[in-house]
Amino acid sequence: MNDWIIHLIEQGGYAGIFVLMVLENVFPPIPSELIMGMGGIAVAHGSMRFWPLLFVGTAGSTLGNYVWFLLGDRFGYQRLKPIVGRWGRWLTMDWHDVERATAFFQRHGQWVVFAMRFSPFLRTMISLPAGLAHMRHGRFLLFTFAGAAVWNTLLIHGGRLVAQYLSAFEDVIGYAVLGLTGLFVVWYLWRVITWRPRD
Template sequence: MAEWIYEIVRQGGYLGIMFLMAMENIIPPIPSEVIMGLGGIAVARGDMHFWPLLLWGTAGAALGNYVLFLIADRLGYERLRPFINRWGRWLTLEWHDVEVAGKFLRRHGHWVVFVLRFMPMFRTMISVPAGLAHMGHLRFLLFTAAGAAIWNALLILGGRWLGHTLSEAEVWLGWATVAIGVATVIGYIWRVATWKPREG
C-alpha cells in the first residue's frame, strides 16, 4: 500500500501533496500523518525539498478545512439541524453535540482552531462549529494554517528521520496506514451500533 502512496507523492509532486491533504480534511481517505510522513521520506531521498513540501501541504490542509468551514458558514444552525436530526445515527452525532462544540468555541475563541490542529480526531471537525459561529474567514484561515504548518513540519521531520534511518521506511508507514484504517472502521461500526440519541 505504501509503495503506491509514495509513488503518488513522488510523481504528483507538491500539487499532489496539496490535493491529498485537502481530501484528507474533507473526506479522510489517507491520514495526514502518512501523507506528510511519506513526504518526509521523499525529502530524505532527495525527491522533494522541505520548505516547498511544508508550504503546499499546509495550503492543502487549510483548503480542506476551509471547504467544511464554508459549508457550515453558509448553512447556519437552522438549516443544518434537520440534516443532523435525520442522519445523526450514521454521523454518530446529534444536535446537542453541535451546540456544545459551538459554545466551547465561542467561550475559548479562535485559539481552539489552532490547538485542535494537533488532535487527529478533532482537527477537521472544528471547522464545522467555527463556520456555524461565523468566525472571521481570514482569522480562521490564519489559525488553521498556523496549526497545520507546525504539525506538518513535525511530520516531515519525522518522515525524514525515518528515511535516513530505515531503508524501507515506507513499509512501516504502510502498516501504520492499514492499522489506522482498520481501527477507524471498527471504531465507526462500534459507534453506530451503540449510538443512542439524547432523551428529551
C-alpha cells in the same frame, strides 16, 4: 516495498499531496500524519523539497478545513442539523458532537482554531463551530494556515528522521505504512458500522 510507496508519492507529486491533504481534512480515514510523514521521507530521499511540500500540505489542510467552516457559516444551525442527521454515519458524528465542539469553541475563543491543529480528533471538527459562530474568514484562514504549518513542519521533520535513522529497515517502513493505512481504514469502517446517533 518502501520504494514503491515513495514512487507513488513521486508520481502524484506536490499536487497529489495537496489533494490528499484536502481530502484528509474533509473526509476520513487517511490521516495527515501518514501523508506528511511519507512526504518527509520523500524529502530525505531527495525526490521532494521541504518548502514546496510544506506549502502544498498546509494549503491543502487549510482548504479542507475551510470547507467545514463554510458549511457552518453559510448553512447555520437550522439548515445544518438535517445534513448532519442524514450524513452523520459517514462523517461518524452526530449533532451532539457539533454542539460539544461549539461549546468548546465558545469557551476557549477563536485562538482554539490555531491550537486544535495539533489535536488528531478535533482539528477538523473545530472548523464547523467556527463557521457557525461566523468567525471572520481571513482570521480563520490565518489561524488555520499557521497552525497547520507548524504541525506539518513537525510531521515532515519526523519523516526525515525516520528515513535517516531507519534507512536499513526501509522495507519494514513500507509494510508498516501499508499496515497503518489498513488499520485506519478498518477503524473508520468499524466506526461507520457501529455508529449510532445520540439524538
